[in-house]
Amino acid sequence: MTGSSPLARNYSPLPVTIADGSGAWVTDGDGRRYLDFLAAYSAVNFGHGHPALIAAAQEQLQRITLTSRAFDNDRLLPFAEALTSLAGKQMMLPMNTGAEAVESGIKVARAWGYRMKGVAPDRAEIIVAAGNFHGRTTTIVGFSDDPQARDDFGPFAPGFRTVPYGDIDALRSAIGENTVAVLIEPIQGEAGVVIPPEGYLRAVRETCTRNDVLFIADEIQSGLGRTGATFECDNAGVVPDVYLLGKALGGGIVPVSAVVADEAVLGVLRPGEHGSTFGGNPLAASVGLAVVRLLETGEYQDRARHLGELLGDRLRSLVGRGVTAVRSRGLWAGADIDPALGTGREVAEDMLARGVLVKDTHGQTLRFAPPLVIGQDDLEWALDRFDQVLAARRNSVPSASHDGR
Structure with missing residues (x-):
């Protein structure tokens, strides 16, 4: 038997332990705040503690x-x-x-x-x-x-x-x-x-x-x-x-x-x-x-539709700059990471270090699904962090590996 945790190893979570949450934000046991950009796979559409x-x-x-x-x-x-x-x-x-x-x-x-x-x-x-x-x-x-x-x-x-x-x-x-x-x-x-x-x-x-x-x-x-x-x-x-x-x-x-x-x-x-x-x-x-x-009330559907346009536009602007494809509808998107820059898991870990929680799937794809209560400023802040992560990874590899050749 290996490992010291009594938990079955059916998950490999990102290295963060969440202790509190409000709206679109969560806090770990050390008091560090993170913007939740996954919303428990849409289970937290209305934010934490509505x-x-x-x-x-x-x-x-x-x-x-x-x-x-x-x-x-x-x-x-x-x-x-x-x-x-x-x-x-x-x-x-x-x-x-x-x-x-x-x-x-x-x-x-x-x-x-x-x-x-x-x-x-x-x-x-x-x-x-x-x-x-x-x-x-x-x-x-x-x-x-x-x-x-x-x-x-x-x-x-x-x-x-x-x-x-x-x-x-x-x-x-x-x-x-x-x-x-x-x-x-x-x-x-x-x-x-x-x-x-x-x-x-x-x-x-x-x-x-x-x-x-x-x-x-x-x-x-x-x-x-x-x-x-x-x-x-x-x-x-x-x-x-x-x-x-x-x-x-x-x-x-x-x-x-x-x-x-x-x-x-x-x-x-x-x-x-x-x-x-x-x-x-x-x-x-x-x-x-x-x-x-x-x-x-229709409020949350309207928010997802309006803010989803921003989410989709910002992500599509990154195609060719570390993202190879984007699929989005409302406040829900999948972005495929250029393998030359790393795996989806590695990019998710970089996002975690910058205070944004996202999750990878099938190796190269990141899913974005923030709570529908997220504000536009917070949404843009998280997308800025994603842009920064990709830029840092682009700068760390030879240009020939991700310039389309």
């Missing part, structure tokens, strides 16, 4: 926090009514984590296929996209093509077919008589904020409708204001059959997730077939309701 969310949690903590779904609680129905109204759907299934929402969506889609579409028993298929990230459960990693997520965790569940992300012709060709759903991220977050071609989501919607197949949108990272709209599907002008929501739905306070759909889909579930001890608990429902109330 007053309305803290108030909702504190009020509920004084009353009751857990009943289980063996009984109703007085916070769950108001939460369900608000969330379904926000999404324009009829029903919601409350769960806890994003992975649970995805697993629940898979079960619902299969039941819908057998009970509504008439697919033969145990033959249902769900189409997924290459490069996907939907969670870490054994079912989900079974249809991942990321070796780090998948290797040594089999055997895996059957019933999934993978097609290239953004390739509508491949999707159409993959649909067969046993296809019950298409499960995709409107923007692939873990893959590096990968945005599909213009018109792709509309074509997915049309293809699913034509073939009597459910369109399941995993908006766990892209939804709830991050991309300048309530859902990224709104930006594309489409409405999926099923929304999978999580992360920001818990306001950065408690894990809250949900499957949201019309009764024709979620109504296939019967009592006793699916559940969760903590799903829909009073504390989670209170915080979730407060989150929906914030989104109902």
